[in-house]
Amino acid sequence: MTSETHSTSAQDATPIGFQEHDHQACVETALATAEVRCNEAGLRLTPVRRKVLEMLVQEHRALGAYAILDRLRDEGFGSQPPVAYRALDFLVQHGFAHKIERLNAFVACAHPGAMHSPAFMICRNCDAVAEAQSAPVKGMLGAAARAAGFEIERMVVEAEGLCPDCTEKA
Numbered sequence: 760m761t762s763e764t765h766s767t768s769a770q771d772a773t774p775i776g777f778q779e780h781d782h783q784a785c786v787e788t789a790l791a792t793a794e795v796r797c798n799e800a801g802l803r804l805t806p807v808r809r810k811v812l813e814m815l816v817q818e819h820r821a822l823g824a825y826a827i828l829d830r831l832r833d834e835g836f837g838s839q840p841p842v843a844y845r846a847l848d849f850l851v852q853h854g855f856a857h858k859i860e861r862l863n864a865f866v867a868c869a870h871p872g873a874m875h876s877p878a879f880m881i882c883r884n885c886d887a888v889a890e891a892q893s894a895p896v897k898g899m900l901g902a903a904a905r906a907a908g909f910e911i912e913r914m915v916v917e918a919e920g921l922c923p924d925c926t927e928k929a
């Protein structure tokens with residue numbers, strides 16, 4: 760069991776979830792869940808993979824690969840881009856994180872372990888990201904696909920708008 764009580768994140772890691780929540784518990788739960796799932800699946804949550812996941816979980820905001828690389832360097836994990844990319848690939852491939860195509864950036868999965876079609880709500884002002892689940896197969900697109908004889912295998916919804924904080928400030 761590793762204990763990481765210190766956060767050396769350069770910025771103040773204010774929770775940017777859309778709702779008030781116990782962010783410390785949220786981070787701990789996400790990391791603990793990832794450790795359990797990796798153990799069960801025989802995957803190795805190496806220190807660098809764990810650190811990248813921790814960075815994503817801290818934020819509730821999309822982080823680009825270069826921002827992640829900068830932080831890895833600050834934390835002594837080296838500055839080679841493949842280090843960040845390989846860790847991100849692992850996290851995305853195994854469902855611990857998602858890539859937000861629109862921002863070319865990454866977020867921690869809010870529902871790790873569940874097979875799901877994520878629907879992202881992305882704030883265009885501050886890049887805060889909240890993840891909901893969608894059921895495309897049950898929706899109108901699903902009906903259209905069935906009518907067309909098309910089988911949907913993967914669908915990601917990326918909705919853009921303003922988060923509650925930015926709406927308030929606007």
Ligand SMILES: [Zn+2]
Binds near residue numbers: 776781785786819
């Ligand atoms: Zn949180």
Ligand SMILES: [Zn+2]
Binds near residue numbers: 867870871875
């Ligand atoms: Zn997810």
Ligand SMILES: [Zn+2]
Binds near residue numbers: 882883884886922
């Ligand atoms: Zn915002």
